[in-house]
Amino acid sequence: MRGQWMRxxxxxxxxxxxxxxxxxxxxxxxxxxxxxxxxxLVREREQLVTQTREDERIFAETLALAVRYNLRRGRxxxxxxxxxxxxxxxxxxxxxxxxxxxxAVVARTLAPGSEASTPDELVRRSLAQxxxxxxxxxxxxxxxxxxxxxxxxxxxxxxxxxxxxxLREMExxxxxxxxxxxISRLLVLALFVLSIVxxxxxxxxRPIRALIAAARAVGxxxxxxxxxxPRQDEIGELAAEFNRMAExxxxxxxxxxxxxxxxxxxxxxxxxxxxxxxxxxxxxEVAHEIGTPLNVISGRAEVLDRVVPRDHPERRNLDVIxxxxxxxxxxIRALLDYTRPRRPSLRPEPIxxxxxxxxxxxxxxxxxxxxxxxxxxxxxLPSVMADPEHLQQVFxxxxxxxxxxxxxxxxxxxxxxxxxxxPPEGRSxxxxxxxxxxxxxxxxxxxxxxxxxxxxxxxxxxxxxxxxRGQGTGLGxxxxxxxxRGHRGEIEMLSIPGTGTExxxxxxxxxxxxxxxxxxxxxxGDGR
Amino acid sequence: xxxxPSILVVDDDPEMCALLVDVLRNENYDVIAVKDGTEAVLAxxxxxxxxxxxxxxxxxxxGLDLLPGFxxxxxxxxxxxxxxxxxxxxxxxxxxxxxxxYLFKPFRMEELRxxxxxxxxxxxxxxx
Numbered sequence: 098m099r100g101q102w103m104r105x106x107x108x109x110x111x112x113x114x115x116x117x118x119x120x121x122x123x124x125x126x127x128x129x130x131x132x133x134x135x136x137x138l139v140r141e142r143e144q145l146v147t148q149t150r151e152d153e154r155i156f157a158e159t160l161a162l163a164v165r166y167n168l169r170r171g172r173x174x175x176x177x178x179x180x181x182x183x184x185x186x187x188x189x190x191x192x193x194x195x196x197x198x199x200x201a202v203v204a205r206t207l208a209p210g211s212e213a214s215t216p217d218e219l220v221r222r223s224l225a226q227x228x229x230x231x232x233x234x235x236x237x238x239x240x241x242x243x244x245x246x247x248x249x250x251x252x253x254x255x256x257x258x259x260x261x262x263x264l265r266e267m268e269x270x271x272x273x274x275x276x277x278x279x280i281s282r283l284l285v286l287a288l289f290v291l292s293i294v295x296x297x298x299x300x301x302x303r304p305i306r307a308l309i310a311a312a313r314a315v316g317x318x319x320x321x322x323x324x325x326x327p328r329q330d331e332i333g334e335l336a337a338e339f340n341r342m343a344e345x346x347x348x349x350x351x352x353x354x355x356x357x358x359x360x361x362x363x364x365x366x367x368x369x370x371x372x373x374x375x376x377x378x379x380x381x382e383v384a385h386e387i388g389t390p391l392n393v394i395s396g397r398a399e400v401l402d403r404v405v406p407r408d409h410p411e412r413r414n415l416d417v418i419x420x421x422x423x424x425x426x427x428x429i430r431a432l433l434d435y436t437r438p439r440r441p442s443l444r445p446e447p448i449x450x451x452x453x454x455x456x457x458x459x460x461x462x463x464x465x466x467x468x469x470x471x472x473x474x475x476x477x478l479p480s481v482m483a484d485p486e487h488l489q490q491v492f493x494x495x496x497x498x499x500x501x502x503x504x505x506x507x508x509x510x511x512x513x514x515x516x517x518x519x520p521p522e523g524r525s526x527x528x529x530x531x532x533x534x535x536x537x538x539x540x541x542x543x544x545x546x547x548x549x550x551x552x553x554x555x556x557x558x559x560x561x562x563x564x565x566r567g568q569g570t571g572l573g574x575x576x577x578x579x580x581x582r583g584h585r586g587e588i589e590m591l592s593i594p595g596t597g598t599e600x601x602x603x604x605x606x607x608x609x610x611x612x613x614x615x616x617x618x619x620x621x622g623d624g625r
Numbered sequence: 626x627x628x629x630p631s632i633l634v635v636d637d638d639p640e641m642c643a644l645l646v647d648v649l650r651n652e653n654y655d656v657i658a659v660k661d662g663t664e665a666v667l668a669x670x671x672x673x674x675x676x677x678x679x680x681x682x683x684x685x686x687x688g689l690d691l692l693p694g695f696x697x698x699x700x701x702x703x704x705x706x707x708x709x710x711x712x713x714x715x716x717x718x719x720x721x722x723x724x725x726x727y728l729f730k731p732f733r734m735e736e737l738r739x740x741x742x743x744x745x746x747x748x749x750x751x752x753x
Contacts, residue, residue: 385682385709388730389638396644399734400651426731429710 114305115297123290130285134278141274145267149242150231157229157246157260160184164195164258165248174204181206191241192261196220198254220257223247227255239265304332308339320347363458367493374576377433384429395422441484441583445607448478448537451485452511455492459500467505470496473512474539480607481537487580488604491588494573495541495600502545502598510542518542519591519599525550529557529578530587536603543599548592556590577602630745631672634658635665635679635688636707645678648734649741662686669695674702676744681708681715689718696723703744707732 109116167177181193181204195203200221223230223245231244242262250256307324314322322343326336398418405415456472463470481488492511499509512518517526518540525548548556557574574590581588584604592598632654634645642658649656657674659665662685665677677695681688688706695704703725708715710729719727725744728736 381709381712385712388709389636389641389680392731393638393640393644395731396648396734400644400648422731426710433710 115294115302118297119290119293122293123286126286126289127282130282134282138271138275138278142271145271146242146264149262149264149267150244153231153242153244153260153262154229154246156187157244157258160193160260161246161248161258164256165250168251168256177204178206189262189264189266190260191236191263192259194259194261196224196257196259198224198250198252198256200224200257203256219243220245220259223257224255233264236263239263239268301332304328304336308332308336311339311343315343315346320350360458363454367458367490370490371576378575380429380433384433387425387429391422391425395419395426398422441487441580443482443484443584445480446483446485446488447480448483448488448513448539448604449474449476451483451489452492452539455489455496456511458493459496462497463500463509466500466503468500468503469508470500471508471510473510475513478513479537481584481604482607483584483604487583491577491580491602492539492541494577495602498573499541499543499545499598499600503543504545507544509544510540512540512542513538514540517589517591517599517601519593519596523593523596524591525553525593526589526591527553527556528587528589530582532585532587532603532605534585534605536586536605538601538603541600541602542597544597547594547596547598548590549594553590553592557588629653629655630675631655632657632676632678632741633665633668633674633702635660635662635677635683635691637661637680637683641680645737648737652738654741662688662691665691666694669699669702673699676741677702677704678741679704679706681706681712681719689715689722692719692722692724705740705744 110120163180164177167180172180177195181195184190184193184206190208192205192207194205197203219230219232224247227247229244229246231242234241234243240263242264243259244262245257245259247255247257304324304326307326311322311324320343323340324336326333328336395418398415401415402419405412452472452474456470460470496509496511503509510518515538517524519542557578578588581602581604586602586604589601589603590598591601632649634642634649634656636642636645636658637660639660642660646656646658657668659668661683665679668674669677679688679691688708692704692706695702704723705726705728706715706719706724707728707730708719710731712729716727716729726740728740732740
C-alpha cells in the first residue's frame with residue numbers, strides 16, 4: 098500500500114514537469130524563509146529573556162528598597178515574610194528570599210509547589226562584590242531566572258534579596274510565536290504552491306497537454322488536428338509551428354492519397370480491360386465454335402421456311418427453331434459487343450509519356466520483385482499514330498511479362514532503335530502483324546530463361562503461358578498483338594534460351610502514316 | 626444472263642457445305658463444294674469460277690492464307706470469306722487482301738444471297 102503510494106509519487110516526479118518544478122520551488126522557499134524565521138525567532142527569544150531579566154531587576158531593586166526600609170524600622174522576620182507573601186502573588190514569581198550579610202536566609206516566601214533553595218555561590222558572590230548578579234537555572238517546573246540584588250543592611254554591611262522568576266510564561270509566549278510563524282509560513286507556502294500549480298497548469302501544462310493530445314491525434318493519422326493557442330510566447334510559437342507541420346503533413350498526405358487513388362484507378366482500369374479481354378477471347382472462341390453449326394441449323398430452317406406453307410400444321414416447330422437460332426446469335430453478339438475493346442482512335446501521340454505511365458505504374462512491382470526497370474529512351478523520339486490507352490495496355494502486358502520472368506537482381510530494359518538488341522547467335526524469332534510504313538520500334542528486353550523456338554511459335558496463342566499455373570492469363574501477348582495490329586503495326590518476339598527474351602513493337606510514325614491510316618479506316622467503316 | 630454463275634464453296638464442315646450447296650443450287654447457281662484449301666486449288670486448276678465462297682478457319686492453309694494466291698491466279702473469281710462472328714481483325718485483313726465480301730457466321734440466307742449478288746455485280750462491272 099505504502100509502496101504503491103511511493104511509486105505513484107516517483108512516477109509523478111519522473112513524468113510530470115509541473116510537479117518537479119513545484120517541489121523545487123517549494124523547497125527553495127522553505128529553506129529561505131526557514132533560515133529567516135529561525136534567526137528572527139532566536140533574536141525574539143533573546144529579547145524576551147532580556148526583557149524578563151530587566152523586569153526582574155526593577156522588581157528586585159524596588160523590593161530591596163522596601164526591605165531595607167522595613168529592616169531599618171526593625172521589622173521582624175515574620176513581618177518580612179508576611180510582606181513577601183503578598184508580593185509572591187505576582188505572576189511568574191517563584192520565590193523571594195532575603196539573605197543577611199552572612200548569606201543566611203532571613204525571610205523567604207515561595208510560590209505554591211516550588212522548592213526552597215539554599216544560599217549558594219551566586220548569592221555569596223553578590224554579597225561579596227556588592228553587585229547584582231543573575232543566572233538561569235533549570236528546575237523541575239521549567240527554567241528559572243534568578244536575580245540577586247544586594248542592598249545595604251543596617252550596620253553598613255550588605256544583605257541581598259533574591260528574586261526567582263519562572264520563564265514558563267515567556268516560553269509559552271515564545272512557543273506561541275513559533276507556532277504562529279510556522280502556521281503562517283505553511284499558509285504562505287500553500288498559497289505559493291497553489292498559485293504556482295494554477296499558473297503552470299494554465300500557462301504551461303494546459304497548452305503542453307493540448308500539444309501532446311494534438312501530436313497524438315496526428316500520430317494516429319488525424320492530420321486535420323490543429324491547436325488554438327492565441328499566445329505570443331514560446332508555447333504559442335511551438336503551437337504555430339506544430340500547426341504548420343500538421344498542415345504540411347496533411348497536404349503531403351492528401352497528395353499521396355491522390356496518387357494512390359490515381360494508381361488504383363489505373364490498375365483497376367487495366368484489370369477491367371484484361372478481364373473484359375479474357376471474356377472477349379472466350380466469347381470469340383465460343384462464337385467461332387458455335388458459328389458454323391448454328392449457321393447450319395438456321396440455314397436449314399430458312400430453307401424449310403421458304404417451302405413450308407404458312408398454315409402447315411408443323412409450322413410452329415419451324416418458327417421456334419428460327420427464332421431460337423436468332424436468339425443464340427443475339428446472345429453471342431451481345432457478349433462480343435460488351436467485351437470487344439472499342440476500336441482504337443489513332444492520332445499522333447508521343448511515345449514517351451505512354452511508356453512513362455507504364456513504368457511508373459509498374460515501378461512498385463519491380464521494386465518488390467527486386468528487378469530493375471531501366472528506360473533507355475531518348476527525348477527526341479518521333480510521334481506515332483496511336484491510341485495511347487490501347488498502346489499503354491500493350492506495353493503494360495509486355496513489361497509485366499518481362500518483370501515476371503526476370504529473376505531478382507535482374508534488369509528489364511525498355512529501349513528504342515531499328516535493330517534487335519539480342520545477339521543473332523542462337524536466336525529464334527516470331528513476327529506477328531505487318532507494318533507497311535515507317536515505324537518506331539520499342540524494345541522490351543528481359544533477362545528471363547528465354548523461350549525455345551517451339552515455345553516461341555505458340556507464344557501468341559491464347560492461353561499459352563510459360564508461367565506457372567494461375568500466374569498469367571495467357572492472354573497478355575494475344576491482346577498485345579491484337580492492339581498492335583489495330584495500330585497497323587507489328588510485334589516481334591526474339592528469344593535465346595538461357596539469355597532472355599526481347600519483344601519489339603513497331604508502330605507507324607505519325608508523319609508518315611496519316612494518308613494510309615485514313616484510307617484503311619474508311620474501308621473498315623464502309624464494310625460494317 | 627447467258628450461263629449460270631459458277632460458285633466454288635470451300636468449307637471443312639460437311640453440313641455447312643451441304644447447306645450452302647442446297648441453297649445455292651436452289652438459286653440455280655452452278656455449285657461445287659470442296660473441304661479444304663488443297664481441294665480448292667485442284668478445283669481451280671480444273672476450271673474457273675465466278676465466285677469462291679470460302680471459310681476462313683480450315684485445317685491447313687486458312688482462307689486468309691489462300692486469298693492472295695486466288696486473287697493472283699484467278700483475278701476474275703470474286704471471293705467471299707466466311708468467319709466467326711465478331712472476328713474484326715480477320716475482316717480487315719480480308720478486305721485488304723481483296724475479298725469482295727465478308728460474312729460472319731451465323732448469317733441468314735438472305736445475307737448470303739445479297740453478298741453473292743453484290744460480289745457478282747462487282748465482277749460484272751470489272752468486265753465491261
